[in-house]
Amino acid sequence: MPVLKGKELRIVGFLCNWCSYGGADTAGVGRFAQPTDLRIIRVPCSGRIDPLFVVKALLNGADGVLVSGCHPRDCHYAQGNFYARRRLEVLKRFLPVLGIDPARFEYTWVSASEGQRWQKVVTSFTGRIHTLGRAPRHADADLSLARAAAARSHPAADRPRLPGKAQNGAGIEALKERIKAELPGLDCVIGWQQGFDAIHHTPLFMRSPEDVDRLVWGPLNAHNPATYLAAMRERKVGLVVKGCDSRSVVELLQEKLVSRDRVTLFGMPCSGVADLSKVHRALRSSGADPDRVDAVAVEGETLTVTVNGTSHPMAMADVAAEKCLHCRFPNALEADCFVGDPLVPAAIAESPPADLAALDAMSLQERMAFWRSQMERCIRCHACRNACPLCVCKDHCVAQSRDPHWISQEDTVTEKLFFQVVHAVHLAGRCTECGECARACPMDIPLVALKSHMNRAILDLFEYRAGTDPQAVPPLLTFQVEEKRINEGD
Amino acid sequence: MAQEKFLPIQNLQEWLGALSREHRVLVPVEEGGGVVFRPFEAGSRPVLSMDATTSPKSAVFPSSHDLFRFEQTKDPKDPERVSLTLAPDIPRTPTVVFGGRPCGARGVMIFDRVYLGGRFPDPYYQAARENTLFVTLACESPGNTCFCHWVGGGPDDPSGSDVLMTAVEGGYVLQSVSERGTALLDGDGPLLSSDETTTKEAAAARARARASLGPATDLGPAQESLLALFDDRKFWEEVSEKCINCGACTYLCPTCYCFTITDEACGLSGKRVRSWDTCMSFQFTLEASGHNPRPGKANRLKNRVGHKFSYYPARYGGLLACCGCGRCIRKCPASVDIREIVIGAIERAGDNVREASNG
Numbered sequence: 001m002p003v004l005k006g007k008e009l010r011i012v013g014f015l016c017n018w019c020s021y022g023g024a025d026t027a028g029v030g031r032f033a034q035p036t037d038l039r040i041i042r043v044p045c046s047g048r049i050d051p052l053f054v055v056k057a058l059l060n061g062a063d064g065v066l067v068s069g070c071h072p073r074d075c076h077y078a079q080g081n082f083y084a085r086r087r088l089e090v091l092k093r094f095l096p097v098l099g100i101d102p103a104r105f106e107y108t109w110v111s112a113s114e115g116q117r118w119q120k121v122v123t124s125f126t127g128r129i130h131t132l133g134r135a136p137r138h139a140d141a142d143l144s145l146a147r148a149a150a151a152r153s154h155p156a157a158d159r160p161r162l163p164g165k166a167q168n169g170a171g172i173e174a175l176k177e178r179i180k181a182e183l184p185g186l187d188c189v190i191g192w193q194q195g196f197d198a199i200h201h202t203p204l205f206m207r208s209p210e211d212v213d214r215l216v217w218g219p220l221n222a223h224n225p226a227t228y229l230a231a232m233r234e235r236k237v238g239l240v241v242k243g244c245d246s247r248s249v250v251e252l253l254q255e256k257l258v259s260r261d262r263v264t265l266f267g268m269p270c271s272g273v274a275d276l277s278k279v280h281r282a283l284r285s286s287g288a289d290p291d292r293v294d295a296v297a298v299e300g301e302t303l304t305v306t307v308n309g310t311s312h313p314m315a316m317a318d319v320a321a322e323k324c325l326h327c328r329f330p331n332a333l334e335a336d337c338f339v340g341d342p343l344v345p346a347a348i349a350e351s352p353p354a355d356l357a358a359l360d361a362m363s364l365q366e367r368m369a370f371w372r373s374q375m376e377r378c379i380r381c382h383a384c385r386n387a388c389p390l391c392v393c394k395d396h397c398v399a400q401s402r403d404p405h406w407i408s409q410e411d412t413v414t415e416k417l418f419f420q421v422v423h424a425v426h427l428a429g430r431c432t433e434c435g436e437c438a439r440a441c442p443m444d445i446p447l448v449a450l451k452s453h454m455n456r457a458i459l460d461l462f463e464y465r466a467g468t469d470p471q472a473v474p475p476l477l478t479f480q481v482e483e484k485r486i487n488e489g490d
Numbered sequence: 491m492a493q494e495k496f497l498p499i500q501n502l503q504e505w506l507g508a509l510s511r512e513h514r515v516l517v518p519v520e521e522g523g524g525v526v527f528r529p530f531e532a533g534s535r536p537v538l539s540m541d542a543t544t545s546p547k548s549a550v551f552p553s554s555h556d557l558f559r560f561e562q563t564k565d566p567k568d569p570e571r572v573s574l575t576l577a578p579d580i581p582r583t584p585t586v587v588f589g590g591r592p593c594g595a596r597g598v599m600i601f602d603r604v605y606l607g608g609r610f611p612d613p614y615y616q617a618a619r620e621n622t623l624f625v626t627l628a629c630e631s632p633g634n635t636c637f638c639h640w641v642g643g644g645p646d647d648p649s650g651s652d653v654l655m656t657a658v659e660g661g662y663v664l665q666s667v668s669e670r671g672t673a674l675l676d677g678d679g680p681l682l683s684s685d686e687t688t689t690k691e692a693a694a695a696r697a698r699a700r701a702s703l704g705p706a707t708d709l710g711p712a713q714e715s716l717l718a719l720f721d722d723r724k725f726w727e728e729v730s731e732k733c734i735n736c737g738a739c740t741y742l743c744p745t746c747y748c749f750t751i752t753d754e755a756c757g758l759s760g761k762r763v764r765s766w767d768t769c770m771s772f773q774f775t776l777e778a779s780g781h782n783p784r785p786g787k788a789n790r791l792k793n794r795v796g797h798k799f800s801y802y803p804a805r806y807g808g809l810l811a812c813c814g815c816g817r818c819i820r821k822c823p824a825s826v827d828i829r830e831i832v833i834g835a836i837e838r839a840g841d842n843v844r845e846a847s848n849g
Binding site for chain 1: 521522523524526539540541543544552553554631633634635636728731732734735736737738740741742750752754763765766768771772773816819820821823824825826827829830
């Protein structure tokens with residue numbers, strides 16, 4: 001039996017073929033003593049390292065992950081490590097929201113001649129992981145911690161507000177006229193109509209003037225019509241958009257997933273949409289069944305929901321979608337036809353969205369328990385993915401791939417959480433926080449918090465907000481030789 | 491012999507506690523924004539005021555289940571020789587699913603015909619089913635998405651339930667439906683009492699609930715209509731336009747019984763997993779050649795609706811594979827309404843027939 005059995009930890013190293021793997025070799029040839037915990041996986045370039053390799057290792061039992069490539073400006077393929085640097089830095093900042101200690105992951109640069117440096121890197125990283133000990137697992141997290149964290153009240157920071165005054169669909173008739181005028185040149189125009197009951201609106205695909213007459217505007221237009229856009233990119237379509245929806249369109253334009261001349265955008269100022277989960281919670285707290293809504297009325301800043309003849313007035317600010325309370329863009333950023341006076345956004349609350357604020361207030365252990373408790377409820381319907389306007393792979397998602405086998409069919413917390421990480425990582429620098437993932441979730445899992453956290457890192461690192469400028473290049477598709485906000489290390 | 495017993499509301503916790511000594515008792519509890527079935531533990535607060543978000547089917551048909559574990563062992567003397575051991579895992583935990591609605595339990599009847607009806611019953615399902623009892627609560631009035639009475643059920647439909655509860659003043663009347671249900675009620679004498687007044691009250695409450703339903707739409711013609719529209723691409727494209735092709739409807743559905751089987755192996759050992767599948771997914775019908783007979787969402791939604799209202803009834807004596815619980819409507823991210831599609835199909839097929847006879 002090896003002497004170190006039981007004492008060794010599982011540390012995975014991803015090393016680029018040209019520099020760091022050579023560096024490790026040099027260390028071996030030079031007979032520099034090193035700890036033996038590290039299992040090295042050789043990759044062609046640090047640019048080949050998908051951040052998901054790291055997360056998969058960490059979620060599935062690795063105690064630490066070390067990535068090492070050529071020094072910046074020294075890449076064998078000229079630019080691979082510049083891209084890698086951005087991705088890995090973003091990943092490092094993302095890990096804590098999952099409850100994973102970011103100290104369990106490190107990325108560094110070691111050249112083929114730096115045998116001694118390699119020895120130093122491995123020794124210090126392994127030492128750090130030994131100090132941290134065995135990595136805790138989500139599946140074993142103590143659920144009572146999640147309950148305790150949920151019970152903690154959060155001091156209300158600067159109270160967020162909705163942009164402008166509720167519009168009540170003033171101008172809807174003018175909008176309908178404009179759509180009818182454009183309709184002959186378009187395959188269809190996507191908007192909203194009344195759904196199966198008073199509290200549900202549903203996407204409307206308008207092809208005839210009679211269809212246009214069914215168009216509605218108001219706080220129940222929660223769906224993002226841009227979700228349908230990428231699949232219809234061969235056709236000429238019109239879209240009625242809120243400010244947030246227009247950001248998804250802008251992002252799709254940025255990524256050349258749709259072309260501008262095929263999309264006609266109709267906009268109206270939006271003063272916020274209702275989050276039906278919040279409405280449901282409010283109804284249930286007063287003993288009313290959300291499936292028995294008879295009528296809904298919007299007056300000023302109040303949404304009145306009638307259930308079994310009893311009215312339940314709710315302040316829009318209390319039941320509005322979280323994104324609306326932090327809205328910077330109440331008007332469409334791109335529009336071929338904008339009806340109404342643009343709204344001025346309210347003073348923007350600098351506090352993070354409520355779900356993210358709750359996570360911020362938790363310890364790493366609590367976050368791990370939190371995600372365990374949330375993921376136990378997940379039914380893997382993939383509504384989060386399919387509702388996402390930027391998840392354009394749809395039928396060919398990595399989640400369903402058997403080779404490579406990213407995700408198994410086992411219904412475990414780890415597999416389900418890993419899928420959410422795949423979603424968040426694939427949306428890094430692209431997500432506009434439209435909130436469709438969380439809105440679509442039938443189990444009410446606050447999925448948008450993962451993306452909010454990612455976006456905060458992206459904003460901090462690259463001063464970038466997705467979907468605001470059709471000409472901008474998403475931050476993970478480009479790099480700077482000198483990164484202002486990324487510390488290159490020693 | 492059917493039994494009717496009264497369970498005072500203050501005895502509910504204790505009764506569930508007593509049941510949980512010998513059973514895994516799944517009760518609907520609030521978790522996050524949803525209501526899900528979880529094992530009862532002291533302090534559990536069952537939510538009985540509304541139907542659960544998830545369906546009770548996972549008690550007999552879990553979202554993923556290890557059919558068996560396998561392990562290959564190499565002969566150390568001759569590594570070419572590999573022996574294989576298989577360890578099947580048949581679920582036999584005695585289970586009580588408490589507090590679902592009659593529609594959810596009715597859903598399990600749809601499963602029974604498929605998994606127990608033929609020459610080769612499914613041993614995993616059979617074991618789970620034989621060890622599971624459903625104690626359901628009759629509904630008082632229908633919700634906006636409810637349509638149980640269109641599909642042959644009702645707010646107090648006992649089929650599929652072992653014990654049917656009815657809420658009355660101060661507690662619940664428990665009525666045994668099956669023999670196993672009777673045995674369950676026989677067990678805990680002191681907590682339950684026999685009381686004729688409450689029995690009458692319960693019968694009146696159930697009658698009120700039945701009366702509160704609106705007129706039922708006749709879905710009889712659906713079986714033929716959906717077949718007639720099988721090749722009507724335009725119809726299916728229209729009705730599926732807003733569908734986003736997620737699996738929320740199928741995974742929440744108490745009657746959707748499709749599964750996939752995969753081997754999840756690591757090195758020389760692993761397991762064969764059976765997990766829920768959804769006809770809304772591209773992979774559901776993807777063939778090894780790469781060809782997919784259901785390439786788009788119109789094809790897939792057609793299958794879901796057709797299966798429930800045409801193909802299944804054609805096979806099982808006209809019984810619809812839908813229990814009318816409304817989960818697929820309630821929880822659909824795009825509010826796709828299956829009622830609207832079926833009614834639309836009946837009308838469209840009728841129009842086509844009229845046009846054909848006129849033209």
